[in-house]
Structure formats: C-alpha cells, structure tokens
Amino acid sequence: MSQRTNHVCVRFAPSPTGQLHVGNVRTALFNWLFARQQQGRFILRIEDTDLERSQPEYEQQIYEDLKWLGLSWDEGPEVGGDFGPYRQSQRLEIYNQYVNRLLQMERAYYCFCTPEALDAERLRAKAAGVAYTYSGRCRGLSPSEVQDRKGRGAAFTIRFRMRPGPVTWEDRVRGQVDWQAELLGDFVIIKSDGWPVYNFAVVVDDISMEVTHVIRGDGHLSNTPRQILIYEALGARVPEFCHLSTILGPDGSKLSKRHGATSMAEFRDQGYLPEALFNFLGLLGWSPEGETEVLSKDEMIERFSLERVGKAPAIFDVDKLNWMNRIYLKQADPSRLLSLATKYLQHAGRLKDTPLDEPTTQWLGLVLNIVVTYLDTLSQVVSETAVLLDYDLDVAVQDEEVFKTLRDPEAIDVIRALEDQLAPLQQVTLESFRAATTAVKQRTGRKGRALFHPIRIALTARPSGPELVKLIPIYELGSQLDVPRPVLSVRERLRLFLNRATGGGK
Secondary structure, three states, X not given: OOOOOOOOEEEEOOOOOOOOEHHHHHHHHHHHHHHHHOOOEEEEOEOOOOOOOOOHHHHHHHHHHHHHHOOOOOEEXXXXXXXXXXXXXXXXXXXXXXXXXXXXXXXXXXXXXXXXXXXXXXXXXXXXXXXXXXXXXXXXXXXXXXXXHHHOOOOOEEEEOOOOOEEEEEEOOOEEEEEEHHHOOOOEEEXXXXXXXXXXXXXXXXHHOOOOEEEEEHHHHHHXXXXXXXXXXXXXXXXXXXXXXXXXXXXXOEOOHHHOOOEHHHHHHHOOOXXXXXXXXXXXXXXXXXXXXXXXXXXXXXXXXXXHEOOOOEEOOHHHHHHHHHHHHHHOOHHHHHHHHHHHHHHOOOOOOOOOOHHHHHHHHHHHHHHHHHOOOHHHHHHHHHXXXXXXXXXXXXXXXXXXXXXXXXXXXXXXXXHHHHOOOOOOOHHHHHHHHHHHHHHHOOOOHHHHHHHHHHHHOOOOOOOHHHHHHHHXXXXXXXXXXXXXOHHHHHHHHHHHHOOOOO
C-alpha cells in the first residue's frame, strides 16, 4: 500500500447532486490554501453514493467551477493518484473490508429491525419527551441467529456499537469540543442496500487516503463524534478537525437565493472575474494580518493560517464583492477583458455572433476603456455600452437639462455652428473636432460650460458622462461598422438634435 511522504493532506469532497455554492467553494478554497501553504496535498473526492440524485453533469460542473476559480487538485478524478478510486461509488469493496473488520472486532453488528419497529421506537421516545436513540435490541444476537435470519433473506443494516463515555476533540477553530457518546446511540453504518452511510464512508476514505486535516463547514459538527468513534474503533489516527463558520447574508440570515447569486455558475454568468471571487471568498471567515484586503493568490497562500480563521459567522457582502471585482476589472489585461465582454455583447445582440474583425476589435477596445470604470460585473457591459452608444431623444427629453437645452436659443446656436464647421469634412477626427469647437467658440463668444455642455447634450443626449474627446472616435469608428445596432456618427447626432430643437422632430 502506498504511503505519503507529505505530512499534510486535505480533501474537498462534494456530492454531484447540484451546483457548487458559496459555502462549498469557500471550504474548497480554505483546504486548497492550507495545502499549498503547508506544501501538502489537495485531494478532490466525489461523494456520489446517493445514486438517485448524483448526476454526471453536476460532477462535470464541479470540475469546471474549481478550474475556473484556479483550484487545481493534486489527486482525484481527471488527474488520478495512488490512493484512489476517488469516487465513492467505485469504493464499495474497500468499505466492505473495513466493515468486516468492525464486525470481527464486535464493534459493529447486524440489525434486522424493520422500519415499522424503528418508527414505533421513535414514537415512544417522543411520547416520553426524550431524545431518540436506538434501543440496541439487535445488539445481543448470536452468530447463529444472524446467519439464520440472513439465510431466510431478512433485510438488515449494520450498526456501529457505541462505547460509553464522552467524545472529545480539539477543533482548530472552535477549541475543545465535548460530546456525550450515549446521546448518539448505535448508529447505522451500512444501509439495507449494502451502501455505506456518509459517516462511515467518509472515515474509511480519509483513513485510506491518509487525510491529516478535515476542514469543512460547521454543519458537519454533529457528525464529528460519530466519525471519531469509528477512527478509534479501527485503530486509526484521528485527523485534526477544523469546522468553518456559517456564511450569512447581509441581513444576518442564512445565505440563500433571495440574497442574490449563490452558485459558482451564477457568479460566472454575471461576469465576476475568478481572481476577484477567489480573493473575496478567501476573506469569508479568515482575517490575514495587515489592513490590505486585495491579495493575490500567492499572497493569500503565504499568509493563510487556520489560527486566523474566526468562529463568528461570515457575512457575504455583495457590495464588497462588487468593489473588489471593480478593482480586478480595472487591472485586467485589455485583450482578456475584450474577449470576455464580447460574449456578453454578442449574446445581447450588440455585436454579430462571429469573430471580430480588426476595426471592430479596435473600436470595442475604445468602448471598454471607458465603460470599465462603471462596471461592477462584466454582464453590465451591455447596459453601460447602451448608455454610451444609443441615442434616443424621446427618452432624453424627460431629463430637465436636456429639455432646457433643446429650448435654449444660445445653446442651439452653438450646435448649429458646430454642424456648420463639421459639414465640409469627409470624416470627423478628434483633431478636426477640436478645431471645430475652437471656431465655434470664436463665432459664438461662448466658452467653458456654456460651450461644451450644449455640445455634450447634443452628442450624447445626456447631461453628464465620459470626456467628449474619448467619445468622438467611438462614434465615428462605430458608425462605419457593420453591427446589429448601428452607431450614429457625430454629424448624425447633431442633425437629429437640431431637427428636434427646431420642431422637425416630435
């Protein structure tokens, strides 16, 4: 049998029964950070013994989500390893070997109690106002009685024989935890269909894979005493346990769909960058030394420690995530940003669903250079580019400043003078636009806000926005492109505005 040379070995063991959610991924991330910080091994193990609910597409999604976030695994599906198989559905023979050991040591026994008999026990406990534990009625069956019942085809489970006394462990987050074993009762470890229950399978897996630290959510806290007892009975070393706090929404309730996105797929669809989500999730329950919160992956590995993982529930603050994502969007490589944004714009019908040619790529780069400042997530690129590129005076006149400008004779003189200056040109460039505004200044005597505010409103149909010098090339280049929603040129915008101001429009 293989033995590890690395001291530290951790695992992330999701069930392929649905999407990976924030709590799952935070657990995976903490395991990964700890393994990397300790130069240990990070195992991915698929717990798919729930055969009815486990689906191949969910398993594939787990792989994609972890890879997207940058959490590579050292052992597991797709990469192999010396301690596999890494799917529980392929480990039944291993579980049987371990349960036979417990049976031989009389630390486990066959139970032939019917579901009806167990339900009756539960009802009696409820009527008496006491917590239910199994009565142990099958504890004393002799080997011959067991063989006789099995020979007659009686259905059975296998139960773990509890020992008296407390179960105590030192949790790396919660400190010392004490549990009374008598409150647990003799629990089932093998179901009537022959498959192990979670608490038995996970212990066998962790023993045979030589897992040294179990880092998981505090929802598993009540499973830990049962698992420790199985470790003890098998004579195996008990790993160190670290139970992470619950993640709550901003209102203090358990994080759920009503708080917004909770699965990795949703965060990806909304346009969060993986490095931003990695950074944010790493701070959910862990506080690095120092005040800096924007940390690279390498910085988080270097600083991570279980000693700084907190007991208090972690709050999932969407505003903070958006703030962090804005930082990473601004720092992102422009070509990567362009590639990611293109998909959203194509899906929204803003760009053709074909590879971008050079002029379109150049133009889109100019657009993104402006809108990235306003983005919390990349999915917002659709609405922000619409604000930048679309021109609808019917909507614009609902703004008081736009309405006043349309009725201001001096402002209209500025726009008309600008149109006259640009009319003879074959193409409006940034240089020719600047020369034209200088000429308008001389012709009308208006300067500063009195000059440029009417021009801004006429060109953008909005009283505020990006610098005009950035918009002129975007309008001119965009008007020459073959895109599903045409972009109006500078002169087209001026013409429409004057037409509306002089009564030619609605």
